[in-house]
Amino acid sequence: MTIAFREETFRDDFTFRNSGAGVLRFPFPFHEDRYTYTVNLEPHTAGAAGTAYEHLIDIDEHYLAEMQDRALVLAEDSLRCQALPHMISAQWDALELLMEQQALGYPELFTLTKHGDRWRWINRPMGIDQTFTFGDVSTLPYEPMEYIARQAQGDLCIVDQRDGSLWMDAGIVTSQADWSLDFDIGMNFMEWHASVPLAHEAGVFDRALKFLLNLQQGKPVRRLNWAMTINPRLDTSPENYPKWGPDRTTVTPMNVGEKVYLRVELQSLWRLPRSNAILFVIRCYPINMADIATVPQWARRVRLVLASLPQQIIHYKCLVRFRQTTIDWLAQFDDGAPG
């Protein structure tokens, strides 16, 4: 299978679009007609062809455009990529995992050859042919996590495990839903989740942490998270808030379909072998309401979920300005049939 990579932007003129096939492989996140917050972790196993789960690390039609956008973000702000010194072994683990999974899933696009510690990596879409020594940083143009993240879709966070918690000690984050790696670096699991409303009271984070501390090699897990943004902007960071915050005031009944985006994060979590750290791959899938409306069950369900959100979540997810307009617009696609 070959992928037709789209030429598109995630800023300025916002030419990002999903193709028809791209819409159909969208990982739709809602399993009920109302909002619930659950741990929702499940085994990350390969799924059906034509879905975002077909390969454990997913490459899609937006690959090249996303890599260009990441390069722009990093050029403007080098603090989007940080790794504390003790994470170097985990960085190499992450590089190996992503190279192996991309080569396994897409042999026509990527090839990894190993002769002992001497490795050769070929990335055909990006025109890269790199020979390097595994474990020797001086043989790559960047540190290993940054090197592979510039060739892999999705943000990466690598958390160290010690003292009964997980610590955000490395990451490269350029397509985030309003959180900052530079702010969170070095925090533990409870600290970086402290701002999430309601879930703490429900014990969600205690259970999730306990589960993740025992995450096993060879048994990755995944969960879906979601947010909404205006325009297909990947970099909705606190650092750049002045660039995108005001967009939320621009939604009208006339432009909801094109402007309001549901963005789903497919988070896959992997125990890394050499470092015992955990890699979070946070892959972002944006889809606008017009594309959601092409599947009537989706339009109905998004509307019902938005309508059932608790106030704290509406504020936490920053939906105040455009939630009702979106609900009203989606109502026209409701055929009355239950999902």
Added chain:
Amino acid sequence: MSISTDMPMRVAEITQVADRVKRFRLERRDGGTLPYFSGGAHVVVTMRDAGGLRRNAYSLMSAPHESSAYAISVLHVEKSRGGSQFMHEQVDLGTELTVSQPVNLFPVDQRGRRHLFLAGGIGITPFMAMLEQLERGGQDFELHYAIRGRSHGAYWRELQGKFGGRVNVYCDAEKVFIPVAKLLDDQPLGTHLYVCGPTGMIDATLTMARHAGWPQQNLHFERFLGPPAGNAFRVILQRSGMDVAVEGRQSILEAVEAAGVDAPFLCRGGACGQCATAVLGLDGALEHNDHYLSDAEKVSNSKLMICVSRFKGRALVLDL
């Protein structure tokens, strides 16, 4: 849903390394490579003998970056419940075993500026992989290894050959002991301490370290706790609708597995918390043998670590 990632393996080499210690080299039956691991990790080895299924956890002692084979060491325990006896007496070259993915509950703290290891007897095994890892990373470490006699201690020669003056050996028979107090008193800030060996050694070392002002976060230890034997009893598994007999030499977890019920586990030594099971009914007394539950949780009688804990009384109903 549970996915099995266990690996079918075969014994490729057996070495008698000390009076009661054998080293087993394990390779994949299909000749494939094994996952890398981090120093301090263990695997759970599944053995099948006439008595049924047996599972024991063993520290990996081979180099973590070596993917062609794993090595484990097994001490022949006199009053063994059967695992070490089986490994010593029944396992031969070519014996097929099933081995879990590596799990690390005793990792190196990568932030350490210096790593100080205190080993007693067979407690040396996790450190062998840790030292290889630190050596490869060019990190600072020192090992102090206590053995009963020169013919008892596994690996002291090999370690001295490999790591030279960073390995210090102390022999009970020669009346030479680890100068723990002096070592603890004489370390730079940022040193992490790792201790593995008999319970008495671990407890004494940790107590001394705390008195010497060491931060709790810099103290790491692993207890080799096998499931203790006890009286036979029965348990009722509510969800499975089964009534299972637990023999005196069996743990509840082993009995449950033998009955074909899939229960979660990782360490099988009362440390990780994975097998914590809700107690739904109790007429009798729980015998908590784990290091995981808090004292308050233990007296509440609400949970039981079925890998090591037992029961005395008339009826025990578990949420399994």
